[in-house]
Amino acid sequence: MEAAANRPPLVYCQGLTKVYPLSGVEVHALRGVDLRVERGEMVAIMGPSGSGKSTLMHIIGCMDTQTSGSYLLDGVDVSNVPEKELAAIRNKKLGFVFQRYNLLPRATALYNVELPLFYAGITGSAAEEKARAALEQVGILHLADHLPNQMSGGQQQRVAIARAMVNDPLLILADEPTGALDTVSSAEVMGIFQKMHEERGVTVIIITHEPHIAEFCRRRVILRDGRIVGDKTFEYSNPVA
Numbered sequence: 001m002e003a004a005a006n007r008p009p010l011v012y013c014q015g016l017t018k019v020y021p022l023s024g025v026e027v028h029a030l031r032g033v034d035l036r037v038e039r040g041e042m043v044a045i046m047g048p049s050g051s052g053k054s055t056l057m058h059i060i061g062c063m064d065t066q067t068s069g070s071y072l073l074d075g076v077d078v079s080n081v082p083e084k085e086l087a088a089i090r091n092k093k094l095g096f097v098f099q100r101y102n103l104l105p106r107a108t109a110l111y112n113v114e115l116p117l118f119y120a121g122i123t124g125s126a127a128e129e130k131a132r133a134a135l136e137q138v139g140i141l142h143l144a145d146h147l148p149n150q151m152s153g154g155q156q157q158r159v160a161i162a163r164a165m166v167n168d169p170l171l172i173l174a175d176e177p178t179g180a181l182d183t184v185s186s187a188e189v190m191g192i193f194q195k196m197h198e199e200r201g202v203t204v205i206i207i208t209h210e211p212h213i214a215e216f217c218r219r220r221v222i223l224r225d226g227r228i229v230g231d232k233t234f235e236y237s238n239p240v241a
């Protein structure tokens, strides 16, 4: 227990800024963000379009680096880590889910979920078994042989979640995961995130525009104009759908 208590926060941002130089004009996407997320939290990041949500997620997800300030992922200052090691960190510690699913169009659901395992050096029947278990967890094992265009949006997003979970990440980052889904599929997808969070203890950070989606998360952080203007943890979240 003591070791757990001494663990660093999973996400620890201090004074993060991000400036994009855009044809001579500087765009200040983040203007000093302090954010600390502990293991086992489920956090919604909300805010209007252009407030810096995706920029923050790209930094947290080691896909981009800040202009100033510091960011530690699980105690590691990733701004100094070479790209090859970063790729390994992303593969091992992080799982990503995007609005448009980002599945390989010509590959089956099963293969899409197996891919991150291949990158991690797990192949053959070991990979297939793990990928099938992940598809079962999200309720679409029966679609293992389907191509993305043979599935509904909600089903494709389940494949994406299975792919994000298959390597047992510490942290799932989802950027508007329900943005392209109808209300029923959105609630189902949020229910799956909650289930992963509750049953497997994975930390989840979800970006959303929609208050009713944020309500599935106990903690809700609000960004405006590159700054955090609200950060509340509620006693309850919406129940699993």
Ligand SMILES: Nc1ncnc2c1ncn2[C@@H]1O[C@H](COP(=O)(O)OP(=O)(O)OP(=O)(O)O)[C@@H](O)[C@H]1O
Pocket: 020, 021, 022, 027, 028, 029, 047, 048, 049, 050, 051, 052, 053, 054, 055, 056
């Ligand atoms: N690669 C880039 N180059 C230049 N400016 C950028 C780049 N990416 C983002 N920006 C700008 O940074 C600001 C924050 O963008 P960001 O994508 O983080 O917003 P967001 O909150 O995710 O918005 P949305 O809800 O529309 O997805 C915006 O003003 C945007 O135009």
Ligand SMILES: [Mg+2]
Pocket: 053, 054, 055, 175
């Ligand atoms: Mg965005």
